[in-house]
Amino acid sequence: MFIGEKLDKELHKDICGYRLARNRDGFFEEDGYKLFEKYHEKYSYFRDSAISKAIDLHKLDLDATVVNLDIKRFFYYIKFDFTTLNNISSKYKKLNTFMNQIHKKYQEVIRVNNILTTKTDRILPIGLLSSSVIANYALKEFDDYILKKIKPEHYTRYVDDILMVFSNVSIASMDDLLKILACEKSSLDFKSRCGFVFFKNGINKFIFQQGKVKILEFKRDASISLLKKFKQTIETNRSALNFLPEENNIFATLEDVSLNINYTSTINKISSIDKASLDVLQISRNLSQMIRIVLVINHKNSEVKKYNEHIKNLFSGKNLLELSKLWEKLFLYLILSRSFVLLKQIFIDILKAIDVIEYQEEHITKQLKNNLLRLLANSLLMSASLDIKTFKESVQPFIEEKTKGFHEELYKLIATQYIEEYSKYLIEANLIRQYYIRYPLLSFTDNEKASFVDKSLVFKKLKLQVDLKKIEYSPRFIHYHEVLMFEKFIRSFATTQEIFEKYSSFNKTSPNKANYPKFDDVHSLIKTNDSFKNLKIGLANINVNPKNSFDSMLGKPSISYARLNDIYQVLNSAKATYCDMVVFPEISIPIYWLQEIVEFAKRNEIAVVLGLEHFSIQKYAYNYAVVILPFRDGVYKNVYLDFELKSHYSPEETKLIEGNGYKIPKINKNHKEHNIKPKIYTYKGNYFSVFNCYELTDISYRSNLVAKVDFVVAIEHNKDTNYFSNIVGSVSRDIHAYIVQVNDAKYGDSRITQPAKTEEMDIAKIKGGEDVVLLTSTLDINSLREFQKLSHILQAENKRFKLTPPKFLGKVYCRKVILT
Numbered sequence: 001m002f003i004g005e006k007l008d009k010e011l012h013k014d015i016c017g018y019r020l021a022r023n024r025d026g027f028f029e030e031d032g033y034k035l036f037e038k039y040h041e042k043y044s045y046f047r048d049s050a051i052s053k054a055i056d057l058h059k060l061d062l063d064a065t066v067v068n069l070d071i072k073r074f075f076y077y078i079k080f081d082f083t084t085l086n087n088i089s090s091k092y093k094k095l096n097t098f099m100n101q102i103h104k105k106y107q108e109v110i111r112v113n114n115i116l117t118t119k120t121d122r123i124l125p126i127g128l129l130s131s132s133v134i135a136n137y138a139l140k141e142f143d144d145y146i147l148k149k150i151k152p153e154h155y156t157r158y159v160d161d162i163l164m165v166f167s168n169v170s171i172a173s174m175d176d177l178l179k180i181l182a183c184e185k186s187s188l189d190f191k192s193r194c195g196f197v198f199f200k201n202g203i204n205k206f207i208f209q210q211g212k213v214k215i216l217e218f219k220r221d222a223s224i225s226l227l228k229k230f231k232q233t234i235e236t237n238r239s240a241l242n243f244l245p246e247e248n249n250i251f252a253t254l255e256d257v258s259l260n261i262n263y264t265s266t267i268n269k270i271s272s273i274d275k276a277s278l279d280v281l282q283i284s285r286n287l288s289q290m291i292r293i294v295l296v297i298n299h300k301n302s303e304v305k306k307y308n309e310h311i312k313n314l315f316s317g318k319n320l321l322e323l324s325k326l327w328e329k330l331f332l333y334l335i336l337s338r339s340f341v342l343l344k345q346i347f348i349d350i351l352k353a354i355d356v357i358e359y360q361e362e363h364i365t366k367q368l369k370n371n372l373l374r375l376l377a378n379s380l381l382m383s384a385s386l387d388i389k390t391f392k393e394s395v396q397p398f399i400e401e402k403t404k405g406f407h408e409e410l411y412k413l414i415a416t417q418y419i420e421e422y423s424k425y426l427i428e429a430n431l432i433r434q435y436y437i438r439y440p441l442l443s444f445t446d447n448e449k450a451s452f453v454d455k456s457l458v459f460k461k462l463k464l465q466v467d468l469k470k471i472e473y474s475p476r477f478i479h480y481h482e483v484l485m486f487e488k489f490i491r492s493f494a495t496t497q498e499i500f501e502k503y504s505s506f507n508k509t510s511p512n513k514a515n516y517p518k519f520d521d522v523h524s525l526i527k528t529n530d531s532f533k534n535l536k537i538g539l540a541n542i543n544v545n546p547k548n549s550f551d552s553m554l555g556k557p558s559i560s561y562a563r564l565n566d567i568y569q570v571l572n573s574a575k576a577t578y579c580d581m582v583v584f585p586e587i588s589i590p591i592y593w594l595q596e597i598v599e600f601a602k603r604n605e606i607a608v609v610l611g612l613e614h615f616s617i618q619k620y621a622y623n624y625a626v627v628i629l630p631f632r633d634g635v636y637k638n639v640y641l642d643f644e645l646k647s648h649y650s651p652e653e654t655k656l657i658e659g660n661g662y663k664i665p666k667i668n669k670n671h672k673e674h675n676i677k678p679k680i681y682t683y684k685g686n687y688f689s690v691f692n693c694y695e696l697t698d699i700s701y702r703s704n705l706v707a708k709v710d711f712v713v714a715i716e717h718n719k720d721t722n723y724f725s726n727i728v729g730s731v732s733r734d735i736h737a738y739i740v741q742v743n744d745a746k747y748g749d750s751r752i753t754q755p756a757k758t759e760e761m762d763i764a765k766i767k768g769g770e771d772v773v774l775l776t777s778t779l780d781i782n783s784l785r786e787f788q789k790l791s792h793i794l795q796a797e798n799k800r801f802k803l804t805p806p807k808f809l810g811k812v813y814c815r816k817v818i819l820t
Contacts, residue, residue, distance in 0.1 A: 017136065062220055064218045069161075175192065283314070315330060331343065380414055538577065569774075586715045587613050610625070689709050690714075740779075783800060
């Protein structure tokens with residue numbers, strides 16, 4: 001992209017398709033991880049900006065007209081003279097000559113196959129990266145003319161798709177549009193013939209597709225509800241991708257989302273139904289969500305059987321071929337869910353559907369069948385590469401039996417040797433589906449035989465090493481939590497500092513950047529660099545069954561979809577209500593689901609505090625509180641994870657663990673227990689600490705937080721609510737901070753308490769109920785801090801909170817010194 005970068009830089013900022021990625025200073029980084037900007041983000045801007053502009057014009061009491069144009073066979077009409085690039089930089093003359101030779105050879109090959117109809121036709125090599133930049137640059141003269149001469153209210157282009165917004169201009173037909181486009185003299189030479197609009201752009205001639213021209217007029221005194229509805233639909237579809245899949249969205253709606261119904265008139269009349277078609281996008285999204293679910297639940301769930309019935313009905317008959325793009329996802333789901341009987345049935349049905357394909361020209365029929373068989377083989381290969389052992393044991397023998405002697409071409413493609421060889425190539429090239437890998441960075445290691453979707457890999461201390469070549473040549477950003485979870489869960493070693501150094505090394509960034517979380521070992525401070533805001537906190541009111549935690553300690557976790565669905569409901573509610581932080585009770589989350597919650601926190605930038613169920617390593621039973629804090633590294637979303645091992649196990653918990661032959665782990669071999677201080681975190685400018693149930697009873701432990709935190713989070717699984725209720729009220733006043741207490745819904749007393757008089761102390765409180773509920777409230781930290789600055793005399797007059805403890809003012813000043 002030596003020259004491509006210069007061509008791209010000449011384009012207007014609202015040209016959206018295939019734009020090269022640049023840093024904040026507008027420079028293209030040759031050794032960066034991204035070549036192009038994210039296409040979905042640029043396309044969203046292309047589409048949404050025009051709609052927003054039309055709505056803005058309507059609000060200003062102006063007529064708004066939206067024009068959408070599409071250039072016919074765009075890549076087929078582009079001729080490009082590489083010698084003209086020598087004027088930009090003679091330094092790369094040899095490169096230009098070489099590129100010109102590639103293009104000439106390409107024309108020769110496709111002309112032999114009758115793709116080009118005349119000798120003068122020329123086509124850009126579709127798929128060649130340089131073609132994307134050249135295609136954009138080929139319309140630069142057109143862009144400049146529209147922006148500088150026609151001057152619409154808004155102009156944007158996504159490759160060959162053009163949007164313009166005009167104000168107070170009547171455009172009822174293509175003739176009206178042509179008059180506007182041709183109103184200024186230019187070399188573009190706009191002409192209309194046989195209903196088409198032609199124009200020149202340098203040495204190229206282009207045609208606007210008549211059937212794809214859309215002109216929408218919105219009069220100032222008319223409703224603009226159509227545009228608002230369209231924008232709302234876009235926002236709904238976009239936000240749906242950020243919500244976790246709940247039961248109703250997965251099982252009850254698979255068949256509902258599978259069809260698009262087109263109407264000729266009003267949607268309320270059955271007679272207006274024109275046709276129905278498969279909604280491939282919605283089916284694909286649904287399958288992706290279900291794959292993520294079966295990755296983290298037991299395979300023998302009744303929900304899987306229920307979902308399989310929908311799959312069986314949907315992937316049948318002619319749908320099998322219409323949904324051929326989804327074969328890979330379908331096979332992956334069936335392998336991961338261990339639905340081998342259904343997989344074999346669908347495989348046979350696909351073979352039968354391919355066999356009966358007929359077309360009037362025999363060679364086309366043969367080519368089509370061969371292409372579909374190759375697609376079938378590649379779909380199996382891609383899905384098998386994530387769990388090659390399971391595929392070889394449970395699927396491969398059946399497929400070989402059904403194809404050998406009947407489909408020799410297919411048999412060669414899916415024979416054991418072929419699958420093993422090419423899956424190895426995929427793994428070496430790191431081309432397997434990253435999104436479905438169970439634990440981060442497994443695909444970046446020298447792992448060739450272990451499953452990439454095995455839940456049980458956690459804490460196995462596998463002797464895996466990160467392959468630095470894969471890091472270098474896999475063009476994606478490595479997130480901090482991926483490095484941490486790989487080192488902690490898979491390799492089971494590495495300090496926090498070492499993890500950050502690896503994270504920086506993998507991404508070629510400085511480990512001392514200002515927006516990285518900071519660590520202060522002296523004061524146990526973990527700080528993210530955010531501006532201050534009052535936090536909206538969500539309390540997860542869910543029932544916690546202690547047997548689940550006990551079974552998890554024994555290595556038999558209960559990971560049913562019913563439980564997962566409860567967690568999804570809480571997280572989705574947190575997103576829907578714009579929470580800054582959501583808190584779960586102690587021992588409420590299986591460790592196998594931590595990755596799902598981390599991804600949710602990163603994607604939606606919502607902090608999470610939770611209690612992991614007990615798990616055991618070498619007969620030690622661990623009880624961890626986990627703090628998940630989002631932060632940004634430039635444009636990249638990240639999360640910092642901190643694992644706090646419980647320092648004080650309750651007598652009943654100790655009896656349960658030791659009575660079953662397990663041990664209580666030590667906090668740190670290098671520290672005596674009485675020297676341990678609670679960690680202090682910052683998030684969005686707020687200081688807080690976390691207590692894991694019985695830790696809250698330690699007076700000396702919590703006294704370390706006086707005047708150092710704005711709030712305390714206490715996660716609990718506790719029957720003795722009266723005792724802890726008194727402690728919470730006392731702690732809130734003693735350290736003069738908010739207390740966020742989250743307990744098992746069955747025992748209740750989940751609440752947010754402030755250091756105020758008794759009748760105003762609890763600002764939110766909840767207990768019981770059958771359904772999962774998220775209770776939310778905002779901590780007015782700003783008012784609390786302002787109150788704490790006052791003298792006792794002024795505090796007594798203010799009465800917003802209880803008076804601060806003696807000598808508190810001096811400690812507030814100390815906090816400012818320590819935590820900055």
